[in-house]
Amino acid sequence: MKIDLHCHTKAIKKGDGKGRNVTPELFKEKIQDADIKIVAITNHNAFDIEQYRILSETVNGICLVWPGVEIDVLEPESKRWHLIVVVNPKESDKFSDSVKKLFKNCNFEDSMHTLDEIYEAFKDHDAIYIAHFHQKNPAVPEGDGEKLDRLIGEPFRVFKETANENTMGVFANYRYNVLVGSDVKDWTKYEQCSFSELKLPVDSFEQFCLLAKRDENVVQTLLNRKDSKKLIAHPASNVSLDIQLYADMNIIFGQKGTGKTEIIKTLCESMKSCGLKCVSYIATEREDSFKTLLGLKGVAIDLEKMHADDCEEVFQTITEWVDSNPEHYGNYLKWKKTEGNNANKTRMKITHASALTREATENEDLHKEDKKSIDVIYRDFDGINLEEYLNEDDSRQLRELIGRLKTSIYDHRRNDLIDEQAVHLVNFSINKIKAIADRSTNSVSKPSSTGLTSFVESRLALLKAVKKILKNLSVDEVNETEKIGSLDEKGDILINTKYRMLCEESKTDEFKMGIRKLKEVKLKLEYIDGHAFESDLSDSMSQLNELIDELGIKDIKPFVGCSKQIVNETGDLYTPSNGEKGMLLLQRAIMEDADAYFLDEPELGMGNSYIDTSIRPMLINLSKRHKYVTVATHNANIAVRTLPYMSIYRTHCNGEYFTYTGNPFSDKLVNIDDEKDVLNWAEESLKSLEGSRDAFYERKDIYESNNT
Amino acid sequence: MHFTKGKISMNQTTLDIRLYAEDEEDILSFQFDDGEGMVYLNSDSCQGQMKDVFSRLIKLSLENDVLLNLIIADDYGRGLYKDVSKEYVRELQKELDSVKDKIRREFI
Numbered sequence: 129m130k131i132d133l134h135c136h137t138k139a140i141k142k143g144d145g146k147g148r149n150v151t152p153e154l155f156k157e158k159i160q161d162a163d164i165k166i167v168a169i170t171n172h173n174a175f176d177i178e179q180y181r182i183l184s185e186t187v188n189g190i191c192l193v194w195p196g197v198e199i200d201v202l203e204p205e206s207k208r209w210h211l212i213v214v215v216n217p218k219e220s221d222k223f224s225d226s227v228k229k230l231f232k233n234c235n236f237e238d239s240m241h242t243l244d245e246i247y248e249a250f251k252d253h254d255a256i257y258i259a260h261f262h263q264k265n266p267a268v269p270e271g272d273g274e275k276l277d278r279l280i281g282e283p284f285r286v287f288k289e290t291a292n293e294n295t296m297g298v299f300a301n302y303r304y305n306v307l308v309g310s311d312v313k314d315w316t317k318y319e320q321c322s323f324s325e326l327k328l329p330v331d332s333f334e335q336f337c338l339l340a341k342r343d344e345n346v347v348q349t350l351l352n353r354k355d356s357k358k359l360i361a362h363p364a365s366n367v368s369l370d371i372q373l374y375a376d377m378n379i380i381f382g383q384k385g386t387g388k389t390e391i392i393k394t395l396c397e398s399m400k401s402c403g404l405k406c407v408s409y410i411a412t413e414r415e416d417s418f419k420t421l422l423g424l425k426g427v428a429i430d431l432e433k434m435h436a437d438d439c440e441e442v443f444q445t446i447t448e449w450v451d452s453n454p455e456h457y458g459n460y461l462k463w464k465k466t467e468g469n470n471a472n473k474t475r476m477k478i479t480h481a482s483a484l485t486r487e488a489t490e491n492e493d494l495h496k497e498d499k500k501s502i503d504v505i506y507r508d509f510d511g512i513n514l515e516e517y518l519n520e521d522d523s524r525q526l527r528e529l530i531g532r533l534k535t536s537i538y539d540h541r542r543n544d545l546i547d548e549q550a551v552h553l554v555n556f557s558i559n560k561i562k563a564i565a566d567r568s569t570n571s572v573s574k575p576s577s578t579g580l581t582s583f584v585e586s587r588l589a590l591l592k593a594v595k596k597i598l599k600n601l602s603v604d605e606v607n608e609t610e611k612i613g614s615l616d617e618k619g620d621i622l623i624n625t626k627y628r629m630l631c632e633e634s635k636t637d638e639f640k641m642g643i644r645k646l647k648e649v650k651l652k653l654e655y656i657d658g659h660a661f662e663s664d665l666s667d668s669m670s671q672l673n674e675l676i677d678e679l680g681i682k683d684i685k686p687f688v689g690c691s692k693q694i695v696n697e698t699g700d701l702y703t704p705s706n707g708e709k710g711m712l713l714l715q716r717a718i719m720e721d722a723d724a725y726f727l728d729e730p731e732l733g734m735g736n737s738y739i740d741t742s743i744r745p746m747l748i749n750l751s752k753r754h755k756y757v758t759v760a761t762h763n764a765n766i767a768v769r770t771l772p773y774m775s776i777y778r779t780h781c782n783g784e785y786f787t788y789t790g791n792p793f794s795d796k797l798v799n800i801d802d803e804k805d806v807l808n809w810a811e812e813s814l815k816s817l818e819g820s821r822d823a824f825y826e827r828k829d830i831y832e833s834n835n836t
Numbered sequence: 837m838h839f840t841k842g843k844i845s846m847n848q849t850t851l852d853i854r855l856y857a858e859d860e861e862d863i864l865s866f867q868f869d870d871g872e873g874m875v876y877l878n879s880d881s882c883q884g885q886m887k888d889v890f891s892r893l894i895k896l897s898l899e900n901d902v903l904l905n906l907i908i909a910d911d912y913g914r915g916l917y918k919d920v921s922k923e924y925v926r927e928l929q930k931e932l933d934s935v936k937d938k939i940r941r942e943f944i
Contacts, residue, residue: 454886457864457877460920482927485934578924580931583890588942661895661939663888 129329131166132321133214133258134198134289134309137179140172140236147314152186158318159191165329166336168214170196170309173236177224184217194333195220197227201272202240209259209266211246211276212289212309216254216333226250243272247279256337258307261288284341305340327771328793329353339793347793351773355754359398363387363778369787369800371395373724373758374773376751380760381767381816382778386785388760389728391776395758396726404723404756409714411732418709421612421716422692424640427625429688434627436603438683442593447673449593451666452586454579459572466571473569481558483576486551488544495540502537506530584661590669591660594653600684601629601650609695613715615708616738619697630687638689641679646687649675707733718746724756731763740765764817768792777812788812849900851893855921856909862917868892877917897936904929 136148137155148171150158159167167187169180175197184193196214215223230249231239257280259268268276268288280286287305310321328350330336338346355375360368364387373395380388389410396408410417431438473479509530514523555576562573605628614620628634630650636643652672659665679686696702704712710733718725725747731739744765750757751770761767767775777788777797788797790809797812799805854865866873866889873889875882896902906925908918 453883454890456883457875457886457920457924458882460924461877461916464916464920464923482930485931487934487937574923575927578928578931579886580890580893580928581935583887584894584935584939588938591942661891663884663891 129165129326130163130323131307131326132162132164132310132323133166133168133194133196133256133287133307134170134212134311135167136171136198136312137169137183138171138174138176140174142237144172145313147316148312150315152182154315155183156186156190158315159187162319162321162323164191164323166192166194166326168194168196168212168309170198170212170214172198173200173231173234173239175224175227177220180220180224192332193217195223199230199246200238200240201243201246201268203242203269203272203275206269206272207266208240209268209272211243211260211268212258213246213250213253214256214258215250218333219253223250223253226253243275243279254333254337256285256287256340258287258289258309261290261306263291264289282341284337287340327773342793342795344794347791351791351793354773356773357399357402357756359395359402361391361398362394363391363785363787367785371776371789372774373399373756375754375756376774377747377770377772378756378758378774378776379767379770379772380758380776380778381762381813382776383780383816384762386778386780388778391778392726392728392758392760396724399724399726399756405721406724406726407717407720407722408726409717409728409730411710411714411729414710414713414733415706417713421623421713422694424690424692427690429627429685429690431685431688433608434603434606434629434688436600436629436684436688437596438685439597439600440683442596443676443681443683445589445593446597446669447676449586449590449669451669452579452582454583455575455577459575462572463574466569469571470569473565473571473573476561476565478558479562479565479573481562481574481576483555483558483581484551485581486548489547491540492544495537495544498537499541502534506534587660587665590665591657594656594660597684598653598657601653601687603629605629612694613712613719615704615711618702621702621704621708621712622695622697624693624695624699626689626691626693628689629684630689634689635691638691639686641686643689645675645679649679649681650687710734711738714743715746718743718750722755725750725758727757727759727761729760729762731761731766736763736765739763740769744769762817764813767817768813775809775813777807777816847899847901848903849896850903850905851896852905852907853921853925854907854909855917856912857914862914864921866892868896893932894935894939897932898939901936902932904932 136144137150138144139146139148169175169183175195177195180193180195187193194214194217196212198210198212200208201211202208226249230241230245257276259273259276261267261273273288277283277286284305287307290306290308307324308322310318310323312318312321326336326339328339328347330339330350335346335350339350351374356372358370358372361371362368367387369391371391380391382388389412392408393410396406400406468474514526518526558576562576565571566573605626608625608627609622610625611620611622628638630639630643630646634643639646649672652668652675656665656668656672659668662668675681694702694704710730714727714730714734717727727747730743734743747757747759747766747770757770759766759770771792773791775790775792775797777790779786779788786805787800788805788807789800790797790807792809792813795809797807797809799807852867854863854867856863856865861879862877864875864877866875870892873885873892875885875889879885893902904925906921908921912918
C-alpha cells in the first residue's frame with residue numbers, strides 16, 4: 129500500500145508556492161489517482177485542525193489521514209534541518225493545541241526550535257518523527273540525529289526521509305527506518321511524486337507503529353493475510369525441510385554449495401503436487417533450456433493452417449494401385465478359331481459384345497467433394513443451438529435450406545454412383561454370360577476389351593492421386609511467431625516457427641524421419657506425374673511404394689518440415705548471446721501465466737542494472753498479484769528490495785548445514801531446528817548479499833548518486 | 837513393301853499398323869514417328885509389347901485424333917490373323933476414341 133507521510137496542503141511560508149494549496153475536491157481526486165492509502169498532513173510550522181477534518185471527511189473510506197507538522201530545527205552550533213512530527217489521528221485535537229503552543233508568538237517564516245523544545249511539545253503524544261536525511265535537504269546533521277534518537281528513546285518512532293524511493297529501497301531494512309514522502313509542491317502533479325510503499329498493509333496508526341517496532345504478533349498477523357503453503361524441500365536427497373511459502377516474494381539466500389538450487393527444484397515439485405501451475409528458471413541450465421525452447425518436441429502439425437489436405441485417401445490409392453494389362457492377342461485368336469462352333473452361341477450377340485466405357489458425368493468430382501463437405505457441415509451444424517442466435521423463423525429457414533442443400537448434393541452424388549455402378553454391372557454381366565456360354569459350348573467369346581480403356585483409367589486415377597499430392601506439397605509456408613521477451617535497444621525477440629512442405633531449401637532437421645528418403649519419394653511422384661503413361665510405370669511405382677512402406681507414410685504430414693528460429697521485430701534472424709538467452713528465458717518464465725514461479729540465480733550473467741530495473745519490478749508485480757514467487761539469489765536488489773514475506777537462509781559450518789527462516793519485517797532469522805538460534809535478518813543479508821556492512825556503506829553513495 | 841503414314845489434318849493423324857510375317861513370326865507393327873512398335877503375336881511377351889504400344893498410342897492421341905489404319909502385307913496369307921487383326925484394330929480404335937477426351941482433360 130502507498131503512503132505519503134510528508135504532504136503539504138497549504139502554502140504557509142513564502143517559499144511554499146501557491147501550488148501547495150489544495151481544495152477538498154482536488155485533494156480527493158489526486159489521492160485516488162495516486163492510490164494513496166495513508167497521508168499525513170505536514171504543513172510548515174502549523175496544523176489547521178479545520179482543514180484536517182474537512183480533508184479527512186472528504187477521503188473517508190478511501191484513505192487514512194494523519195495529523196502532522198514540519199518543523200525547522202536548529203540546535204546550538206549546528207545547521208538548520210527539517211523534522212516532521214506525525215501523531216495518532218485520535219489525538220488530533222490535542223495535537224492542534226500542542227502545535228499552537230509550540231509556535232505561540234512565532235513567525236512562521238523563520239521560526240526555529242531546538243530538539244528539546246520539540247520533544248517537550250510532543251512527548252505525551254503517540255507520535256513518530258521523520259528527519260530529512262542524506263540528500264533530502266535540509267538534512268539532519270549526524271549529531272542531531274543521534275540526539276533525536278536519545279530523546280525519543282524508542283527507535284521505531286524515528287524515521288529518516290530520503291530524496292527518492294530508489295535510495296529508500298537501498299537503506300530500507302538495514303536497520304534504517306526509511307521512507308519517502310511527496311513533499312508536494314504542485315497538487316496538479318501530485319500523482320507524479322515519490323511515495324513509500326508499505327509491503328504489509330496496515331489499518332491504523334497503532335498498527336503502523338507496531339510494524340515499525342517489528343512486533344512479532346503484528347508482523348505475523350499481517351503476513352498471514354496472504355495465502356501460504358507448507359511445502360517440503362530437499363537440499364540433498366536425504367534431507368527434508370518443511371518450508372512455508374507465501375503468495376508473495378520468498379527468497380532463498382546464503383552461502384554457495386548449500387543446496388539452494390535443489391531447494392528451488394524440489395519446492396517447485398512440491399508445489400506442483402498441490403495442483404498449482406508452476407514455472408521455473410534455473411540459470412545454470414539456460415543453454416539446455418534454450419535448446420529445448422527451439423526444439424520441435426510437442427510441435428503439432430496443423431494442415432488446416434497451411435490450407436493443405438492430408439491426402440490420406442490418395443496415398444491409399446497409390447499404395448493399392450496395380451497396373452492394368454492389355455488383353456492378350458491370343459484370346460482374340462481363340463475367339464476367332466471357335467467362332468462358328470455352336471450355332472446357338474452365334475445367335476447370342478452378347479457373346480460378341482464389347483465392354484461399355486463410361487464418360488464421367490459433368491462435375492462428378494465436384495459432387496464427390498461437395499458430399500464430403502456437406503457431411504462435415506451438417507455434423508457441425510447439428511451441434512449449434514440456433515435458437516441462441518436466431519429467431520424461430522430464421523432458425524427454421526436455415527435448417528430447411530441446409531437440409532435441402534444436403535438432399536440436393538446427395539441426389540447428384542447418388543446419380544453419379546448409379547451411372548458408374550450401372551456400367552460396372554453391365555460389364556460384369558457381359559463377362560459372366562460370356563464365361564457361361566464359353567463353358568457350355570467349348571468355345572471362346574470375343575474379349576470385351578483390348579484393355580486400352582482400363583489401362584487409361586487406371587493410370588488416370590493414379591495421375592490424379594499424384595497430382596493432388598504434388599499440389600498439396602506446393603502450398604505456401606506458414607510462419608507463427610511467439611514473443612519470448614525484449615532486449616534493450618533490440619526490441620522484442622520472437623520465436624518464429626516455420627512450417628513448410630518439403631522443398632529445395634528444406635533442411636534435414638526439419639523432419640522427424642530425415643530428408644533424404646522424403647526427397648526420393650517426392651522425386652518419384654514428380655517422375656510419375658510426367659510419365660504416367662510410360663509402359664515401365666510399374667517399376668517406378670514399385671520403387672515408390674517400397675519407400676512409402678519403409679517410411680510408413682500414410683498421409684502428407686511427414687512432408688511438413690518444421691523449424692524454429694529466433695527473430696527480431698522486423699523478422700530478421702537474431703542470435704542471442706548467452707546472457708541474452710538467460711534474459712529471454714527469464715522474461716518468458718515470468719511472463720507465463722502460472723500460480724507459482726521458481727527462479728534460481730536469475731542474476732547470473734546479467735547486469736545489476738537490468739536486474740534492478742527490469743526483473744525486480746516484474747517480480748514485485750507478480751507478488752502483488754498474489755503469486756508465489758520464490759527466488760534463490762545472491763543479488764541484494766532481489767533479496768532485499770523485494771521485501772520478501774519469507775527469507776530462507778542456508779549456511780554451513782564444519783560440514784553441518786543450517787536453515788533459517790524469517791523476514792525483514794520481524795528482522796529475524798530463526799533456525800528451523802532450534803528456535804533459540806536466532807540471527808538478525810539485516811546483519812545476515814548484509815554479510816551474505818552485500819559482502820559486509822562496510823561494503824554496503826561504501827555502496828550507498830553510489831546508489832544515491834545513480835538515482836538522483 | 838512400302839508403308840506410309842499420312843496426316844489428314846492438323847488434329848488428325850493416321851497411324852498405320854502393318855500385319856506381316858517374318859521368320860515364321862506373325863507381327864503387328866505400329867508405325868510411330870519415333871520408331872516402330874512391334875508386337876509379336878505368337879510370343880509370350882506379346883502382352884508387354886502391346887502395353888508399350890498403348891503408352892505410345894496415348895501420347896500420340898494427346899495432341900491428335902488418331903485414325904488407326906491396318907495394312908496387311910500383300911504376301912501375308914494367314915486368314916485367321918487377318919480377321920482377328922481387323923477386329924482387334926476396330927476395337928482398339930473404338931476404345932481409343934472413347935478415352936482420348938479423358939486423357940486430354942487431365943493434361944490440357
